[in-house]
Amino acid sequence: xxxxxxxxxxxxxxxxxxxxxxxxxxxxxxxxxxxxxxxxxxxxxxxxxxxxxxxxxxxxxxxxxxxxxxxxxxxxxxxxxxxxxxxxxxxxxxxxxxxxxxxxxxxxxxxxxxxxx
Amino acid sequence: xxxxxxxxxxxxxxxxxxxxxxxxxxxxxxxxxxxxxxxxxxxxxxxxxxxxxxxxxxxxxxxxxxxxxxxxxxxxxxxxxxxxxxxxxxxxxxxxxxxxxxxxxxxxxxxxxxxxxxxxxxxxxxxxxxxxxxxxxxxxxxxxxxxxxxxxxxxxxxxxxxxxxxxxxxxxxxxxxxxxxxxxxxxxxxxxxxxxxxxxxxxxxxxxxxxxxxxxxxxxxxxxxxxxxxxxxxxxxx
Numbered sequence: 001x002x003x004x005x006x007x008x009x010x011x012x013x014x015x016x017x018x019x020x021x022x023x024x025x026x027x028x029x030x031x032x033x034x035x036x037x038x039x040x041x042x043x044x045x046x047x048x049x050x051x052x053x054x055x056x057x058x059x060x061x062x063x064x065x066x067x068x069x070x071x072x073x074x075x076x077x078x079x080x081x082x083x084x085x086x087x088x089x090x091x092x093x094x095x096x097x098x099x100x101x102x103x104x105x106x107x108x109x110x111x112x113x114x115x116x117x
Numbered sequence: 118x119x120x121x122x123x124x125x126x127x128x129x130x131x132x133x134x135x136x137x138x139x140x141x142x143x144x145x146x147x148x149x150x151x152x153x154x155x156x157x158x159x160x161x162x163x164x165x166x167x168x169x170x171x172x173x174x175x176x177x178x179x180x181x182x183x184x185x186x187x188x189x190x191x192x193x194x195x196x197x198x199x200x201x202x203x204x205x206x207x208x209x210x211x212x213x214x215x216x217x218x219x220x221x222x223x224x225x226x227x228x229x230x231x232x233x234x235x236x237x238x239x240x241x242x243x244x245x246x247x248x249x250x251x252x253x254x255x256x257x258x259x260x261x262x263x264x265x266x267x268x269x270x271x272x273x274x275x276x277x278x279x280x281x282x283x284x285x286x287x288x289x290x291x292x293x294x295x296x297x298x299x300x301x302x303x304x305x306x307x308x309x310x311x312x313x314x315x316x317x318x319x320x321x322x323x324x325x326x327x328x329x330x331x332x333x334x335x336x337x338x339x340x341x342x343x344x345x346x347x348x349x350x351x352x353x354x355x
Binding site for chain 1: 118139140142143147155160161162163165166169170173174179180183184187188190191193194195196197198199200201202203204205206215217218219221222223225226227229230233234237238241242243246247251253254258259260263264265266267268271272273274275277278279280281282285286289290293294297299300301303304305307308309311313315335337340341344345347348
């Protein structure tokens with residue numbers, strides 16, 4: 001467990017270091033994700049060593065959103081004045097995104113199928 | 118009475134109280150959601166926020182004091198984002214099999230998710246701070262918070278938007294896809310993963326295992342892409 005935690009934090013630290021150092025707009029942890037992916041490709045046995053701890057972390061991912069979510073008490077002014085607009089924007093944007101994704105996915109799948117024939 | 122007041126003022130200022138309260142609220146609401154059969158609207162994150170916020174307001178605790186305790190949980194979002202590499206790695210065979218549809222749908226869906234939020238926020242005359250906080254709403258919370266911070270949004274507002282987006286996506290996806298009579302589980306799962314991250318993915322797993330796996334792939338890939346796309350879209354569209 002400690003090894004996995006150390007590796008996860010290490011990847012994040014390197015990611016943070018590179019992102020800040022080069023002034024990239026990518027969050028450090030995302031770069032850390034890419035670094036860990038590269039490490040997994042280079043050292044295959046790493047995956048099974050990481051699995052037990054990462055599964056526990058990812059199973060409780062929801063809990064980690066709570067502290068940020070409670071930040072709503074600091075934004076009550078925005079939410080109370082704009083809640084209806086926000087709800088419309090979020091709903092429309094989510095529906096649009098799902099429609100475009102599903103249409104692109106199916107169209108490309110059909111195209112690939114036809115090209116193979 | 119005086120003793121209680123001084124005890125309270127001691128406890129409410131230590132990290133212990135609010136750390137315990139956060140975990141306690143989550144355990145209660147997760148249990149409640151499970152008992153209700155995990156419907157998409159009974160989201161443990163949303164319910165925990167609804168449970169904790171009035172307590173803070175009622176006890177006159179400001180967010181800074183609360184966060185001193187809750188930060189220990191908040192901190193784990195970073196390593197948890199890094200940990201998303203493992204499910205991505207585990208699914209590499211599936212990704213390879215349909216790499217073209219996956220990449221095209223990812224780029225299209227991710228661009229529309231962030232772009233439409235930016236355009237719609239301007240159309241509805243929302244403030245710049247709100248717009249910047251809305252842009253990364255479709256990506257998983259730890260990444261969205263990082264993006265929001267990087268582009269100058271309000272991370273706590275982004276957190277609320279991300280959670281609401283997940284719940285909206287999870288509620289809408291099944292009726293929407295059924296109305297359009299889309300029966301391709303890969304496509305359905307991938308769509309909800311791109312638009313509604315982890316909450317959408319959890320929903321997809323409950324509906325169909327293939328949809329769940331594709332939603333998980335979409336969520337992890339979108340975490341990588343959104344952080345690249347949002348700064349570019351913000352420059353173009355606003």
